[in-house]
Amino acid sequence: MKLKLQEPIIIVNFKTYLESTGNRALKLAKQAEKASNKTGVQIVISPQFVDIGIIAKEVEIPLLSQHIDAINPGSHTGHVLAASIKESGAIGTLINHSERQLKLSEIDTIIDITKKHNLISCACVNNPSVSSAVSALDPDIVSIEPPELIGTGIAVSKAQPEIITNTVELVKKINKRPVILCGAGISKPEDVAAAIKLGTNGILVASAIVKAKNPYDLLLKFAETTKIP
Amino acid sequence: MKLKLQEPIIIVNFKTYLESTGNRALKLAKQAEKASNKTGVQIVISPQFVDIGIIAKEVEIPLLSQHIDAINPGSHTGHVLAASIKESGAIGTLINHSERQLKLSEIDTIIDITKKHNLISCACVNNPSVSSAVSALDPDIVSIEPPELIGTGIAVSKAQPEIITNTVELVKKINKRPVILCGAGISKPEDVAAAIKLGTNGILVASAIVKAKNPYDLLLKFAETTKIP
Amino acid sequence: MKLKLQEPIIIVNFKTYLESTGNRALKLAKQAEKASNKTGVQIVISPQFVDIGIIAKEVEIPLLSQHIDAINPGSHTGHVLAASIKESGAIGTLINHSERQLKLSEIDTIIDITKKHNLISCACVNNPSVSSAVSALDPDIVSIEPPELIGTGIAVSKAQPEIITNTVELVKKINKRPVILCGAGISKPEDVAAAIKLGTNGILVASAIVKAKNPYDLLLKFAETTKIP
């Protein structure tokens, strides 16, 4: 059975930073687990493909792959198979991250594949109109990240709140099921608070945590902030 | 220091077959190791990204990734970082497999990256003229695989020997350093023998081994065949 | 002002057949114009980029480009600019044809660009769920073409009518505005009749017309068939 994620959700995208590769990825994963245990808030990590198997053996918080390909088992050298990330311990995958954008028909196929494998699908979108399109494909999670803010430290939830409110409205109009997250520039607890107030169910965060001096401390603060009513 | 591969070389490409995913990948890796130990022939395996770490811990034969991306560490969600496959235990990577073809400038960048990380680069090509182009970029290995024969059981070394002899000639004219392998349709020991006779230093094989009833037995035969003078 | 297309609509996609290149493209365009004039049915042609300008000078039926890129004017060597196809005489463009699939965010950007340039957008989709996703982006036309039937002579409207009825239903649920066409395998007047009966507003056709012995005659029959109530 597919793991049900408890909201609010904080997803930490490890990307391909050196700070979140190999042993350092494992160490970061354990800090995320500790922060999740301490606060009771659902923290999900998304490490690099290569690190999924080792990390999944060592932590109990959920893991998402950063991508899977729109393929069935077969002759697809260099691609990422749903069955492989599942057997390694991932419970789902990011899809269409702005740094790994996909053709529309691939997104459709991948969401179908996740359903067949009982994997959680987190479809990433760059703007509200794309969020409404992707909602028609019925992913479990829609995460809005304006690419121009990624890595800037300028939080979408503070700088462009209307992007989030529009996304929430457009997604709900088409499909009430997806959990809605936001990302891009989230770096302070107040950015998290703003995201929750605007109607999201959590955040997708990367460099702020991965490159933090003390990722555990910052995750604690982020997690506590999500609880504020 | 970069592991020096001893010729002849048999590379087993696990692709994304279910028979070579997760636990079954590990089992296959162990059979390859056993065949290598028994024959003294260099057998190299190329499992899926997700399986590299676990397999590298359990076997002593060399592992290649099936692909890496032309990236440096940073914001590249869903991509494959050289440092990550290296830390997991791979000693190199396939590049530009016909199922994962790359832009010319990416191949150039990736070969540079492998040199910086002391990783072995195995550049795959679809025909002799492309083999000569890629040789100018100085990969460690050039592997010729006419895509129309992949998975057919019709061996390039039997059906189109001139493709191999042309490749050997064109590569040597431009760069004497690369080891030359051939693949596509290799399914019987006699295909291996033909490849060696035509001047290659070994083979790249996938479905014939991965989907064999007894991969160990077939690898034994392939390995023994490579020794025939 | 954007040309308003009158329904039913027959779009003839010239693809990159030799039979619809250069002078032969112009000849075919004139036959389409003649069939349109004779029947009063809206026939739209979609020639290759290079042929748009010459054909637009010689015929009065509407022209669509086969693709435009998600770009603004600038440094984009080898790409197709909305302003260039418009100035040459096209009144719109196909988007995301199954032979020229696009990333979701590109489809979104291109539809925006067509709106800014008063160009007609015809978004092509491969299945009903993708048709619903694309409808959220508000194209003028949605054309459903299951890629596995393209060029087969097996008409989607006869072989898989449920694909069309599902598409019509899903599109309408999300956006009542788009005109709905269907394609793939349309080769006989009865295929056209079936498409209309299933609730579409016309068809997208390619090889059946382009490679017909007498394209004018077949277009006449197709056009007459669309009028049957």
Add this chain to the structure above:
Amino acid sequence: MKLKLQEPIIIVNFKTYLESTGNRALKLAKQAEKASNKTGVQIVISPQFVDIGIIAKEVEIPLLSQHIDAINPGSHTGHVLAASIKESGAIGTLINHSERQLKLSEIDTIIDITKKHNLISCACVNNPSVSSAVSALDPDIVSIEPPELIGTGIAVSKAQPEIITNTVELVKKINKRPVILCGAGISKPEDVAAAIKLGTNGILVASAIVKAKNPYDLLLKFAETTKIP
């Protein structure tokens, strides 16, 4: 028979600037023709696909397409067919421009296609090692353009002369046939002079000419400069 280009060569890449679209493209083409006639220097223009046919009817200087696809005639909606650009009046094509990069096997296929159609192939490369790789595929022209300088006004021939001399050396070592051009940042006559002195046979230029107040005057100066021994 393929038009033989007389060296030195100035190629003006129209890219997708508004200043070089439609009527303005035609006007610019005529200025290029006038400058070529006045100086006797070979000026070649590379307009957008859509504009090739109209311009080729109006000027007598050679035209290159900005790109063609690695396809044969057939079902390739939205692609660019060699036969179509040839019938429209182009005598060749740019290949693999840094803004339209291609897979290695595509470059190989496209150069083959140009040979079959007696079209001139101008392969663009981003650095010296890629120039040597592409030379093995035997294009008629190799044009080196470091992408980081494109559009900067900082000329490669002044800022990084070693890139050009390395390219000339590496190309010649592999294939003596290709004409060698350089581009990126060329904006003043002295940049042209530097390029010629470094051993190239001419230049590839875009924004400096397209966006010049008086493209004719600047082309005159560029052309005269190429004559300096």
